[in-house]
Amino acid sequence: MxxxxxxxxxxxxxxxxxxxxxxxxxxxxxxxxxxxxxxxGANLPDGVRQALDILAELPAYATQIYTNNKRVVTSLGLILGLIVGVKLTLAILYAINEIPLLAPTFELVGIGYTSWFVYRYLLQASTRKELTDEIDSFKSEILGNKNKKA
Known part of the structure:
Protein backbone atom coordinates (compact mmCIF):
# COMPACT_ATOMS: atom_id res chain seq x y z
CA MET A 1 0.00 0.00 0.00
CA GLY A 41 -3.81 33.03 -3.03
CA ALA A 42 -6.00 29.95 -2.60
CA ASN A 43 -3.77 28.41 0.07
CA LEU A 44 -3.46 31.52 2.25
CA PRO A 45 -5.72 32.43 5.17
CA ASP A 46 -8.05 35.40 4.76
CA GLY A 47 -6.05 37.70 7.07
CA VAL A 48 -2.80 37.05 5.23
CA ARG A 49 -4.50 37.55 1.85
CA GLN A 50 -5.94 40.89 3.02
CA ALA A 51 -2.54 41.99 4.33
CA LEU A 52 -0.92 41.11 1.00
CA ASP A 53 -3.59 43.06 -0.88
CA ILE A 54 -3.02 46.11 1.32
CA LEU A 55 0.76 45.87 0.86
CA ALA A 56 0.32 45.55 -2.90
CA GLU A 57 -1.75 48.75 -3.02
CA LEU A 58 0.49 50.68 -0.59
CA PRO A 59 2.74 52.38 -3.22
CA ALA A 60 -0.27 53.65 -5.18
CA TYR A 61 -1.90 54.87 -1.96
CA ALA A 62 1.27 56.70 -0.86
CA THR A 63 1.61 58.30 -4.30
CA GLN A 64 -1.99 59.47 -4.17
CA ILE A 65 -1.49 61.02 -0.72
CA TYR A 66 1.67 62.79 -1.89
CA THR A 67 0.08 64.19 -5.07
CA ASN A 68 -2.96 65.46 -3.15
CA ASN A 69 -0.91 67.03 -0.31
CA LYS A 70 2.49 67.94 -1.78
CA ARG A 71 3.08 71.02 0.36
CA VAL A 72 2.07 69.38 3.63
CA VAL A 73 4.09 66.22 2.98
CA THR A 74 7.11 68.24 1.89
CA SER A 75 6.85 70.49 4.95
CA LEU A 76 6.56 67.50 7.28
CA GLY A 77 9.57 65.90 5.58
CA LEU A 78 11.62 69.08 6.00
CA ILE A 79 10.63 69.41 9.66
CA LEU A 80 11.51 65.78 10.28
CA GLY A 81 14.84 66.26 8.48
CA LEU A 82 15.53 69.37 10.55
CA ILE A 83 14.84 67.52 13.79
CA VAL A 84 17.11 64.64 12.75
CA GLY A 85 19.82 67.12 11.70
CA VAL A 86 19.68 68.98 15.02
CA LYS A 87 19.80 65.70 16.98
CA LEU A 88 22.75 64.50 14.90
CA THR A 89 24.60 67.79 15.36
CA LEU A 90 24.05 67.70 19.12
CA ALA A 91 25.25 64.09 19.28
CA ILE A 92 28.42 64.98 17.35
CA LEU A 93 29.08 67.99 19.59
CA TYR A 94 28.55 65.86 22.68
CA ALA A 95 30.97 63.23 21.34
CA ILE A 96 33.58 65.91 20.57
CA ASN A 97 33.09 67.41 24.02
CA GLU A 98 33.89 64.03 25.62
CA ILE A 99 37.34 63.82 24.00
CA PRO A 100 39.91 64.83 26.63
CA LEU A 101 41.65 68.19 26.06
CA LEU A 102 39.69 68.90 22.85
CA ALA A 103 36.94 71.01 24.45
CA PRO A 104 39.40 73.24 26.36
CA THR A 105 41.44 73.63 23.18
CA PHE A 106 38.36 74.81 21.28
CA GLU A 107 37.58 77.23 24.10
CA LEU A 108 41.10 78.69 23.93
CA VAL A 109 40.87 79.05 20.15
CA GLY A 110 37.50 80.83 20.55
CA ILE A 111 38.85 83.17 23.22
CA GLY A 112 41.89 83.93 21.07
CA TYR A 113 39.84 84.69 17.94
CA THR A 114 37.40 86.86 19.91
CA SER A 115 40.32 88.81 21.41
CA TRP A 116 41.86 89.34 17.96
CA PHE A 117 38.50 90.45 16.51
CA VAL A 118 37.96 93.00 19.30
CA TYR A 119 41.53 94.32 18.92
CA ARG A 120 41.31 94.43 15.10
CA TYR A 121 37.81 95.87 14.55
CA LEU A 122 36.24 97.29 17.71
CA LEU A 123 38.83 99.34 19.63
CA GLN A 124 39.34 102.22 17.22
CA ALA A 125 36.73 104.31 15.39
CA SER A 126 38.44 103.96 11.99
CA THR A 127 38.44 100.16 12.19
CA ARG A 128 34.80 100.15 13.33
CA LYS A 129 33.97 102.21 10.20
CA GLU A 130 35.90 99.68 8.10
CA LEU A 131 33.89 96.83 9.65
CA THR A 132 30.53 98.55 8.98
CA ASP A 133 31.60 99.20 5.37
CA GLU A 134 32.47 95.50 4.93
CA ILE A 135 29.13 94.44 6.43
CA ASP A 136 27.23 96.87 4.18
CA SER A 137 29.04 95.64 1.06
CA PHE A 138 28.30 92.03 2.04
CA LYS A 139 24.61 92.87 2.57
CA SER A 140 24.44 94.61 -0.82
CA GLU A 141 25.97 91.53 -2.50
CA ILE A 142 23.40 89.25 -0.90
CA LEU A 143 20.29 91.45 -1.01
CA GLY A 144 21.09 93.57 -4.06
CA ASN A 145 22.01 97.23 -4.46
CA LYS A 146 18.73 98.72 -3.16
CA ASN A 147 20.29 100.57 -0.20
CA LYS A 148 23.37 101.88 -2.00
CA LYS A 149 24.54 105.26 -0.71
CA ALA A 150 25.47 107.96 -3.24
Whole structure:
Protein backbone atom coordinates (compact mmCIF):
# COMPACT_ATOMS: atom_id res chain seq x y z
CA MET A 1 0.00 0.00 0.00
CA UNK A 2 1.63 3.25 -1.08
CA UNK A 3 0.49 6.74 -0.24
CA UNK A 4 0.89 9.38 -2.92
CA UNK A 5 0.51 13.08 -2.52
CA UNK A 6 -0.47 15.18 -5.47
CA UNK A 7 0.20 18.88 -5.60
CA UNK A 8 -1.51 21.47 -7.76
CA UNK A 9 1.30 23.98 -7.30
CA UNK A 10 3.86 24.40 -10.03
CA UNK A 11 7.46 24.02 -8.99
CA UNK A 12 10.30 26.02 -10.54
CA UNK A 13 13.67 24.27 -10.50
CA UNK A 14 16.94 26.10 -11.09
CA UNK A 15 20.09 24.08 -11.71
CA UNK A 16 23.56 25.51 -11.26
CA UNK A 17 26.55 23.54 -12.51
CA UNK A 18 29.61 23.49 -10.28
CA UNK A 19 33.07 22.94 -11.79
CA UNK A 20 34.62 19.58 -11.05
CA UNK A 21 37.34 20.82 -8.73
CA UNK A 22 37.21 24.54 -7.91
CA UNK A 23 40.13 25.56 -5.70
CA UNK A 24 40.93 21.91 -5.09
CA UNK A 25 38.23 21.58 -2.43
CA UNK A 26 35.61 19.55 -4.24
CA UNK A 27 36.29 15.95 -5.23
CA UNK A 28 33.73 15.58 -7.99
CA UNK A 29 31.17 17.22 -10.21
CA UNK A 30 27.85 18.16 -8.75
CA UNK A 31 24.90 20.47 -9.07
CA UNK A 32 22.77 22.57 -6.76
CA UNK A 33 19.02 22.63 -7.25
CA UNK A 34 16.80 25.36 -5.90
CA UNK A 35 13.14 24.53 -5.56
CA UNK A 36 10.80 27.48 -5.03
CA UNK A 37 7.08 26.77 -4.88
CA UNK A 38 4.73 29.31 -6.39
CA UNK A 39 2.55 31.05 -3.80
CA UNK A 40 -1.08 31.05 -4.72
CA GLY A 41 -3.81 33.03 -3.03
CA ALA A 42 -6.00 29.95 -2.60
CA ASN A 43 -3.77 28.41 0.07
CA LEU A 44 -3.46 31.52 2.25
CA PRO A 45 -5.72 32.43 5.17
CA ASP A 46 -8.05 35.40 4.76
CA GLY A 47 -6.05 37.70 7.07
CA VAL A 48 -2.80 37.05 5.23
CA ARG A 49 -4.50 37.55 1.85
CA GLN A 50 -5.94 40.89 3.02
CA ALA A 51 -2.54 41.99 4.33
CA LEU A 52 -0.92 41.11 1.00
CA ASP A 53 -3.59 43.06 -0.88
CA ILE A 54 -3.02 46.11 1.32
CA LEU A 55 0.76 45.87 0.86
CA ALA A 56 0.32 45.55 -2.90
CA GLU A 57 -1.75 48.75 -3.02
CA LEU A 58 0.49 50.68 -0.59
CA PRO A 59 2.74 52.38 -3.22
CA ALA A 60 -0.27 53.65 -5.18
CA TYR A 61 -1.90 54.87 -1.96
CA ALA A 62 1.27 56.70 -0.86
CA THR A 63 1.61 58.30 -4.30
CA GLN A 64 -1.99 59.47 -4.17
CA ILE A 65 -1.49 61.02 -0.72
CA TYR A 66 1.67 62.79 -1.89
CA THR A 67 0.08 64.19 -5.07
CA ASN A 68 -2.96 65.46 -3.15
CA ASN A 69 -0.91 67.03 -0.31
CA LYS A 70 2.49 67.94 -1.78
CA ARG A 71 3.08 71.02 0.36
CA VAL A 72 2.07 69.38 3.63
CA VAL A 73 4.09 66.22 2.98
CA THR A 74 7.11 68.24 1.89
CA SER A 75 6.85 70.49 4.95
CA LEU A 76 6.56 67.50 7.28
CA GLY A 77 9.57 65.90 5.58
CA LEU A 78 11.62 69.08 6.00
CA ILE A 79 10.63 69.41 9.66
CA LEU A 80 11.51 65.78 10.28
CA GLY A 81 14.84 66.26 8.48
CA LEU A 82 15.53 69.37 10.55
CA ILE A 83 14.84 67.52 13.79
CA VAL A 84 17.11 64.64 12.75
CA GLY A 85 19.82 67.12 11.70
CA VAL A 86 19.68 68.98 15.02
CA LYS A 87 19.80 65.70 16.98
CA LEU A 88 22.75 64.50 14.90
CA THR A 89 24.60 67.79 15.36
CA LEU A 90 24.05 67.70 19.12
CA ALA A 91 25.25 64.09 19.28
CA ILE A 92 28.42 64.98 17.35
CA LEU A 93 29.08 67.99 19.59
CA TYR A 94 28.55 65.86 22.68
CA ALA A 95 30.97 63.23 21.34
CA ILE A 96 33.58 65.91 20.57
CA ASN A 97 33.09 67.41 24.02
CA GLU A 98 33.89 64.03 25.62
CA ILE A 99 37.34 63.82 24.00
CA PRO A 100 39.91 64.83 26.63
CA LEU A 101 41.65 68.19 26.06
CA LEU A 102 39.69 68.90 22.85
CA ALA A 103 36.94 71.01 24.45
CA PRO A 104 39.40 73.24 26.36
CA THR A 105 41.44 73.63 23.18
CA PHE A 106 38.36 74.81 21.28
CA GLU A 107 37.58 77.23 24.10
CA LEU A 108 41.10 78.69 23.93
CA VAL A 109 40.87 79.05 20.15
CA GLY A 110 37.50 80.83 20.55
CA ILE A 111 38.85 83.17 23.22
CA GLY A 112 41.89 83.93 21.07
CA TYR A 113 39.84 84.69 17.94
CA THR A 114 37.40 86.86 19.91
CA SER A 115 40.32 88.81 21.41
CA TRP A 116 41.86 89.34 17.96
CA PHE A 117 38.50 90.45 16.51
CA VAL A 118 37.96 93.00 19.30
CA TYR A 119 41.53 94.32 18.92
CA ARG A 120 41.31 94.43 15.10
CA TYR A 121 37.81 95.87 14.55
CA LEU A 122 36.24 97.29 17.71
CA LEU A 123 38.83 99.34 19.63
CA GLN A 124 39.34 102.22 17.22
CA ALA A 125 36.73 104.31 15.39
CA SER A 126 38.44 103.96 11.99
CA THR A 127 38.44 100.16 12.19
CA ARG A 128 34.80 100.15 13.33
CA LYS A 129 33.97 102.21 10.20
CA GLU A 130 35.90 99.68 8.10
CA LEU A 131 33.89 96.83 9.65
CA THR A 132 30.53 98.55 8.98
CA ASP A 133 31.60 99.20 5.37
CA GLU A 134 32.47 95.50 4.93
CA ILE A 135 29.13 94.44 6.43
CA ASP A 136 27.23 96.87 4.18
CA SER A 137 29.04 95.64 1.06
CA PHE A 138 28.30 92.03 2.04
CA LYS A 139 24.61 92.87 2.57
CA SER A 140 24.44 94.61 -0.82
CA GLU A 141 25.97 91.53 -2.50
CA ILE A 142 23.40 89.25 -0.90
CA LEU A 143 20.29 91.45 -1.01
CA GLY A 144 21.09 93.57 -4.06
CA ASN A 145 22.01 97.23 -4.46
CA LYS A 146 18.73 98.72 -3.16
CA ASN A 147 20.29 100.57 -0.20
CA LYS A 148 23.37 101.88 -2.00
CA LYS A 149 24.54 105.26 -0.71
CA ALA A 150 25.47 107.96 -3.24
Missing amino acids: SDTVESTQSVETTTVDIPANPLGLNTGAGSISKVSPEIS
